[in-house]
Amino acid sequence: MIKVVDLHKKFGKNQVLNNLNLIIEGGGIFAVLGPNGSGKTTLIKSILGMVRMDKGKIEVLDQAVKTNWKYRKEINYLPQIANFPGNLRVGELIRMIVDLRQKPDNSEELIDAFQIRPFLDKKLATLSGGTKQKVNIVLAFMFDSPLLILDEPTTGLDPAALIQLKKCIQTEKEKGKTILVTSHILQFVEEVAEGIIYLLEGKIYFKGSIEELKKQTGQTNFEHAIVAIATQKDHA
Numbered sequence: 001m002i003k004v005v006d007l008h009k010k011f012g013k014n015q016v017l018n019n020l021n022l023i024i025e026g027g028g029i030f031a032v033l034g035p036n037g038s039g040k041t042t043l044i045k046s047i048l049g050m051v052r053m054d055k056g057k058i059e060v061l062d063q064a065v066k067t068n069w070k071y072r073k074e075i076n077y078l079p080q081i082a083n084f085p086g087n088l089r090v091g092e093l094i095r096m097i098v099d100l101r102q103k104p105d106n107s108e109e110l111i112d113a114f115q116i117r118p119f120l121d122k123k124l125a126t127l128s129g130g131t132k133q134k135v136n137i138v139l140a141f142m143f144d145s146p147l148l149i150l151d152e153p154t155t156g157l158d159p160a161a162l163i164q165l166k167k168c169i170q171t172e173k174e175k176g177k178t179i180l181v182t183s184h185i186l187q188f189v190e191e192v193a194e195g196i197i198y199l200l201e202g203k204i205y206f207k208g209s210i211e212e213l214k215k216q217t218g219q220t221n222f223e224h225a226i227v228a229i230a231t232q233k234d235h236a
C-alpha cells in the first residue's frame with residue numbers, strides 16, 4: 001500500500017527526514033506520532049507527492065510517487081490547514097470538489113452527519129474554526145478511496161463532531177481502507193489507532209501496536225509510553 005525507502009528531506013539546513021523507511025500494508029488505522037516539528041506533515045506530504053524529496057523512493061498503491069500523479073486520485077486527504085478562498089460558499093466548495101473529482105460522493109449524508117446544512121450558503125471566511133474543520137472532514141470522507149490521510153482531524157471539533165469523526169473512521173476501516181492519521185490528542189489515538197508510527201530525529205523510531213509500545217517501554221499508560229519511547233535507545 002505504502003512503501004517509503006531511504007527518504008531524505010531537508011528545508012535549508014534543517015534535515016527533517018533522514019533515511020526514513022516505512023512499509024504499510026493495506027488495511028487498518030495507523031497513527032503517525034512524534035513531537036512538534038518531527039516531520040509528520042512532511043512525511044504525509046511526501047507520500048502525497050506535495051513535498052519534493054531530496055533522496056529516496058516512495059510507492060503508493062504500487063505506483064512510484066515521483067513519476068506518477070494519478071495515484072493521488074485514490075487518496076482522500078484532510079490537510080492540517082486547508083486554504084480555500086474565503087469568499088467561496090460551503091455548498092459551492094463541495095460541488096466544486098465533486099465536479100473536479102468526477103466520482104460518486106456521499107456528501108449529502110456527511111453534511112447531515114456533521115450538521116453543516118445551515119452553513120451551505122455561508123462564505124468560508126465567516127465560519128468558525130470548528131465548522132471549517134467539519135467542512136474539511138466532509139471533503140475528506142465524501143469519496144470512496146482505498147487510502148485516507150488525516151492530518152490533525154480533531155482540531156476544533158466539538159464532542160458531537162468528534163464522535164461522528166470516529167464513526168466515519170471506523171466505517172472506512174470496516175470497508176478495508178488504510179487510514180493514516182496524525183494527532184496530538186492521545187486519547188483519540190488510543191481509541192482509533194491499531195498501529196503506531198513514531199517519528200523522531202528524521203526516522204521511524206517505533207512501529208507497532210499500542211500494546212507493543214507499552215510493553216517495550218514498560219508503561220501501562222499510553223501517554224507515559226509515548227513520552228518514554230523518545231528517551232529509549234532501542235530503535236524499532
Ligand SMILES: Nc1ncnc2c1ncn2[C@@H]1O[C@H](COP(=O)(O)OP(=O)(O)OP(=O)(O)O)[C@@H](O)[C@H]1O
Nearest residue numbers: 011012014016034035036037038039040041042043
Ligand atoms: N515549507 C517549509 N519550509 C521550511 N521549513 C519547513 C517547511 N515545512 C516544514 N518545515 C520544517 O520542517 C520541520 C518539520 O515540520 P512538520 O510540519 O513536518 O512537523 P510535524 O511533525 O508535522 O509538526 P507538528 O506536530 O507541529 O504539526 C519543522 O522544523 C518545520 O519548521
